[in-house]
Amino acid sequence: MEHPVESAELRRRVLRGLRENGRASYSRIAAELGVSRRQVTQIVQSAITRGELRLTVSISPDLLGLERFAYLQLSVSGPIAPVRSALAAMPESTFVADISGHYSIDVEVRVGADPHLRSTVDRVRELPGVQEVRTHLYESIEVNRYSPLRTGRTSFVVDEADRALVSHLQRNGRASFRELGEAAGISPSGARLRFERLTRDGAVKVVGIPVRGALASPDGAGAADRVETPSIGVGVKIRGRISAALSSVRSLDPEFIATTIGDYDLIVTLSADSYEELLDQADRLRTLPEVERIETWANLRIVKEQYGEGDRLSASPRTPLADDPADTARQHPPTADPGRRPRDPAHPR
Numbered sequence: 005m006e007h008p009v010e011s012a013e014l015r016r017r018v019l020r021g022l023r024e025n026g027r028a029s030y031s032r033i034a035a036e037l038g039v040s041r042r043q044v045t046q047i048v049q050s051a052i053t054r055g056e057l058r059l060t061v062s063i064s065p066d067l068l069g070l071e072r073f074a075y076l077q078l079s080v081s082g083p084i085a086p087v088r089s090a091l092a093a094m095p096e097s098t099f100v101a102d103i104s105g106h107y108s109i110d111v112e113v114r115v116g117a118d119p120h121l122r123s124t125v126d127r128v129r130e131l132p133g134v135q136e137v138r139t140h141l142y143e144s145i146e147v148n149r150y151s152p153l154r155t156g157r158t159s160f161v162v163d164e165a166d167r168a169l170v171s172h173l174q175r176n177g178r179a180s181f182r183e184l185g186e187a188a189g190i191s192p193s194g195a196r197l198r199f200e201r202l203t204r205d206g207a208v209k210v211v212g213i214p215v216r217g218a219l220a221s222p223d224g225a226g227a228a229d230r231v232e233t234p235s236i237g238v239g240v241k242i243r244g245r246i247s248a249a250l251s252s253v254r255s256l257d258p259e260f261i262a263t264t265i266g267d268y269d270l271i272v273t274l275s276a277d278s279y280e281e282l283l284d285q286a287d288r289l290r291t292l293p294e295v296e297r298i299e300t301w302a303n304l305r306i307v308k309e310q311y312g313e314g315d316r317l318s319a320s321p322r323t324p325l326a327d328d329p330a331d332t333a334r335q336h337p338p339t340a341d342p343g344r345r346p347r348d349p350a351h352p353r
Contacts, residue, residue: 014039016277018047019057022212024149026059026177058213059177061170063312064206065154067162070114072121073142073154075262075271076128077107077301079135084108087133092308096124098151100308103237103301107138110237110301140239140266146250147261150213151311152206162207165190169198170208177210213309234282235259235275235306238289239268239299246270249294256285268299 014037021033030048034041051057065071080087084102091100091111099112111128115121121141129137145153162170165188172179172187179187185195202208214233242249246269253261253272260273274289276282290298 014043015047015051018044019051019212019214020277022048022057022059023214024209024211026061026210026212055215058215060211060213061173061177062151062209062211063170064152064208065114065312066156067207068114068312069116070154071117072115073112073145073262074115074121074125075110075112075140075142075264076125077103077110077138077140078128079106080108080133081135082133084133087131088307090131091128094124094127096120097308098311099306101303102305102307104304105301107136107301138267140264140268140271142262142271143265145260145262147254147258148311149259150209150211150309152209155206162202165194166198166202169195170202173208173210177212233275233277234279235273235303236282236286237301237303238270238272238274238286240270240272240289241296241298242269243294243296249292252292252294253289256289258285273303 017037018033021036022028030044031041034044037044048057052059065073078087088100088102088109091097091109094111094113096113096115097111098114099110101110102108103110113121113124113128115124125137125139128134168188169184172184176183181192181195181199184199185192188195188198190198203210240249240253246263249270250261250263253270256274258272259275260271262271263269264271272289274282274285276285286298286300289295
C-alpha cells in the first residue's frame with residue numbers, strides 16, 4: 005500500500021533523506037516514510053535524470069591543501085552575467101550566487117597558504133564591472149551540510165587505491181563496493197574498509213546536493229514546477245561570547261555556520277522546503293537571546309556549489325592509522341593485505 009503523501013511532498017522528503025548521506029539506504033528511507041523501496045528508487049533516479057539532485061563526494065579541505073576561507077559580497081555595475089561566469093570559473097570558488105540587496109552577487113573562496121587569499125581577492129576586485137568587494141574572513145566553519153570540515157590535522161594521507169576509489173565516487177556517489185574495488189584494484193571488502201576509514205576520518209563525505217532552482221514536473225509530464233530549496237544568507241551579530249551562541253544557532257538546523265572576523269560574528273545559511281518555513285527559521289534566529297541583530301539576503305540563483313568534488317587527490321605513501329582495521333588486519337608480508345588483490349596487467353585500474 006502506497007503512502008498517501010502527495011508526490012511533491014514525498015519527493016522532498018525522500019531527497020531530504022540523502023542530504024547528509026548520499027549513500028543512505030533506500031530501504032531505510034522507504035521504511036521511515038512508509039513507502040516502498042521501489043518508490044524511493046524511482047524518485048531519486050528521476051531527480052538525478054531531471055537535474056534536481058547531484059549525488060557526489062565532497063573532499064576534505066585538509067586533503068586539498070586549503071587553509072583560508074572567505075565570503076565575498078560584490079556590487080556590480082552593468083550586466084552581472086560576465087562577473088558571474090568569471091567567478092564560477094575560478095578554481096578557488098566553491099559557492100557563487102546572485103543575491104538580493106545592495107550587493108548583486110556573492111562568492112565563497114577557499115585557498116591555500118598566504119598570500120593566496122590576497123591574490124584571489126585582487127583578481128575578483130579587478131573583474132570588469134565589479135565596483136565594491138565586501139570581504140568576510142572565516143575564522144572557522146562550524147557546520148557545512150555538504151562538505152567535510154577542515155580540522156587542520158593531516159595525520160591521514162591517501163594512497164593510489166584511495167585516490168582511485170574517490171575518483172570513482174566523484175562519477176557515481178552510490179557505486180557499489182564491488183565497483184569501487186574494481187576501480188581501485190582491491191577487493192570489495194577492502195573497498196568497504198577504505199571507504200569507512202575515509203568517511204570516519206573526515207576525508208570525504210558523500211552527499212545529495214539539491215540543484216537549486218531546478219525545474220521539474222512531479223509526474224514527469226505537463227507544466228514544470230519550481231522545486232528549488234529556498235535559502236537565505238544571514239549575517240549575525242552576537243551578544244557576549246560566540247561559543248555560547250553557537251549551540252542555539254545549531255538548533256535551527258542550518259546548512260552552514262561560519263564564525264567570521266569583520267562586520268558579522270557569524271555567517272549562516274538557512275534553507276527549508278518552503279518560503280513559509282524559511283521565514284519562520286529567520287524569525288527564530290532573530291529572536292534568540294544571544295542574537296543582537298541579523299542582516300539577510302536571498303539566494304536568488306545559485307550557479308555554483310562545489311566542495312572539492314571536481315578536484316583530484318594527489319597520491320602519497322599511506323601512513324597507517326592506529327584504529328584502521330584495514331591496516332590492523334595486514335600481516336607482515338605485503339600480499340597479506342585483505343583489501344588488495346595482486347595487480348593484473350590485463351585489468352588496468
